[in-house]
Amino acid sequence: LQQLYGPLNYLGTYYRLIKQALVDVEALHKLLEENIEVNDADGAIELLGTSSTGKAGKATTAISFNKVTFGYDPRREAILNGISFDVPLGSKLAIVGPTGAGKSTMSRLVYRFYDVWEGSVSVCGLDVRDVTQLTLRRVLGIVPQDTVLFNETLHLNISYGRAGFDDGVEQARMHAKKGPNLRLIPTLQQLRERRGKKATGGGAGGSTAKEDDSKWIDERLAPRSVVEEAASVAKLTDFIAKLPDGYETVVGERGLRLSGGEKQRTSIARVVVKNPEICVYDEATSSLDTHTEREVVAAINSLASSGKYAASLSVAHRLSTVVDSDIILVLSGGVIAERGTHEELLEMDGTYAGMWQAQNSSNSSSANLSNES
Ligand code: ATP
Numbered sequence: 079l080q081q082l083y084g085p086l087n088y089l090g091t092y093y094r095l096i097k098q099a100l101v102d103v104e105a106l107h108k109l110l111e112e113n114i115e116v117n118d119a120d121g122a123i124e125l126l127g128t129s130s131t132g133k134a135g136k137a138t139t140a141i142s143f144n145k146v147t148f149g150y151d152p153r154r155e156a157i158l159n160g161i162s163f164d165v166p167l168g169s170k171l172a173i174v175g176p177t178g179a180g181k182s183t184m185s186r187l188v189y190r191f192y193d194v195w196e197g198s199v200s201v202c203g204l205d206v207r208d209v210t211q212l213t214l215r216r217v218l219g220i221v222p223q224d225t226v227l228f229n230e231t232l233h234l235n236i237s238y239g240r241a242g243f244d245d246g247v248e249q250a251r252m253h254a255k256k257g258p259n260l261r262l263i264p265t266l267q268q269l270r271e272r273r274g275k276k277a278t279g280g281g282a283g284g285s286t287a288k289e290d291d292s293k294w295i296d297e298r299l300a301p302r303s304v305v306e307e308a309a310s311v312a313k314l315t316d317f318i319a320k321l322p323d324g325y326e327t328v329v330g331e332r333g334l335r336l337s338g339g340e341k342q343r344t345s346i347a348r349v350v351v352k353n354p355e356i357c358v359y360d361e362a363t364s365s366l367d368t369h370t371e372r373e374v375v376a377a378i379n380s381l382a383s384s385g386k387y388a389a390s391l392s393v394a395h396r397l398s399t400v401v402d403s404d405i406i407l408v409l410s411g412g413v414i415a416e417r418g419t420h421e422e423l424l425e426m427d428g429t430y431a432g433m434w435q436a437q438n439s440s441n442s443s444s445a446n447l448s449n450e451s
Contacts, residue, residue, distance in 0.1 A: 116193055118210050125209040127217040127355040128167060128202055128388045137203035140356045140389030141165040141188055145197035148187060156195060157183055159412040163405075165389050172392045172400035174433065175409035181393040182223060184409070185360045188391065189220060201356065219354030223361050225345035227336070232318060233325040235344055236308055237299040239352030300351050308350035312343040313373045339366040359392040375399045397434050406430070 128137055142164045149156040157180040165171040173181045186192060187199050190206040198205050206214055219239070227235050299305075305325060309315050317340060321327045329336050329344070336344065343366075349357060375398075394400045401420040408416040408423070408430050416423055416430050423430035 116190055116211070119207055122208060122210045123204070125202060125204055125213040125217055138167060139164045139200070140167050140169075140202060141171075141391055142200040142203075143184070143187075143197070144200070146187065146194050146199060147196040148183065148192065148194045150183075150192070152195075155412075157412060160197070161409075161412075161414060162197075163407055163414065163417070165391055165405075167388050169404040170390045170392070170402070171405045171407065172394055172403040173407045173409055174394055174397060174400060174430070175407075175415075177395075179409045180412065181409055182360050185220070185358050185391065185393050188358055189218060190214060217355050218358055219349040219352045219356070220358045221342070221345045221349050221360065225341050225348075227329050227341060227344060229328065229330060231323075231326050231328055232309075232321075232344065233302070233305055234299060235329055236305045236325075236347045236351055239308075239348035239350070240300045240304075304351060305347070308347040311350045312347035313370060314340070314343045314347055317343075339370055342366060343370075355388045357387050357390040359390065359394075361393055361395055371396070371399065397430075397437050408433075 128140070143161050146158055146161045147156050148158045161184070163171070173184060175181055187194060188201065188206070190199070190211060193207065198207070200206065201209070201214060201217060228238070300308075302325065306315070309318060309325075318324055318327075327335075392400060392403070397420075400406055404419070405417060406420060406423055407414050408428075410429055416426060416428050418426065424434060425431075
């Protein structure tokens with residue numbers, strides 16, 4: 079039995095390594111599959127963000143929807159019908175509405191995961207179909223409903239927002255359209271392999287594999303101070319402090335070792351590291367408990383009003399997260415049913431006011447329940 083212990087131990091180690099590699103490739107495939115519907119137009123130009131100049135001169139709006147009609151399936155009715163609105167530079171816009179109304183769909187159209195049936199979506203004054211996807215996604219930062227986390231450390235997952243890392247995945251998407259060839263795609267997986275080769279080569283000047291490894295991390299990842307700052311904005315600091323391996327904790331397959339709220343906060347931290355000009359939050363706080371949600375929303379709002387971001391668009395279920403927005407759109411039945419500030423919408427006494435009352439009464443009854451328990 080003792081003789082068997084060594085080989086079995088090796089087998090176990092290699093099994094874990096191979097499994098982890100497969101998980102990373104699986105995550106990549108998921109990303110590749112996600113976006114095969116759109117291509118860069120011939121002659122697509124680079125989007126330079128708020129300094130972009132379009133046909134109409136310098137951009138004054140961060141995001142514009144112009145009579146947008148869209149659905150996922152041409153055999154079915156459109157989900158959005160002639161939607162128009164602007165997110166002016168320097169403003170925060172929120173979209174609310176019943177479940178299935180098409181709120182997340184609107185955020186996907188900004189990112190150009192799909193092309194509209196009619197009308198146009200513009201970012202910084204340029205139609206998203208006229209710019210390269212790579213530069214479009216550099217200007218935008220998104221906190222999606224389902225964050226894709228790699229089976230890597232928290233440090234890496236947060237650093238992933240840094241330019242260079244997510245560009246790698248965007249390039250991967252584009253290569254995928256011409257026929258996926260993992261060996262040609264600059265991915266995390268490939269970068270890790272390169273790092274592995276370099277590390278096992280012993281390094282120049284007598285440096286050890288461990289020193290090479292840290293060098294690779296220093297070059298590719300955001301510095302720890304940047305990651306820590308982002309984690310603090312996303313209210314992750316206390317959670318990470320309690321982990322025995324801290325920022326070096328591996329999050330598990332698709333982040334399974336994290337709760338929904340922890341995953342979302344990692345995603346928020348990732349966007350803070352990315353530091354994009356325009357932020358899109360899609361139900362960014364839906365898995366957080368009320369207390370943590372309030373903290374994260376306060377952090378996001380203070381960032382948004384710090385002048386750090388040129389504009390933000392939030393898709394929200396809980397109205398408490400949008401009360402500070404400059405403009406709130408109420409999406410219902412494929413159209414914008416109401417628009418205004420929180421106070422204006424309450425005064426209208428329509429759909430929004432009804433949703434506000436309903437959420438407040440359910441909040442107070444759940445507060446009562448927790449007081450009683
Ligand atoms: P929720 O508040 O529940 O997240 P939502 O307002 O964000 O809802 P969307 O996720 O935008 O709504 O979905 C709008 C409609 O489009 C729904 O009927 C949904 O089933 C459908 N839908 C969403 N994604 C797809 C897809 N990839 N393919 C086909 N239909 C889809």
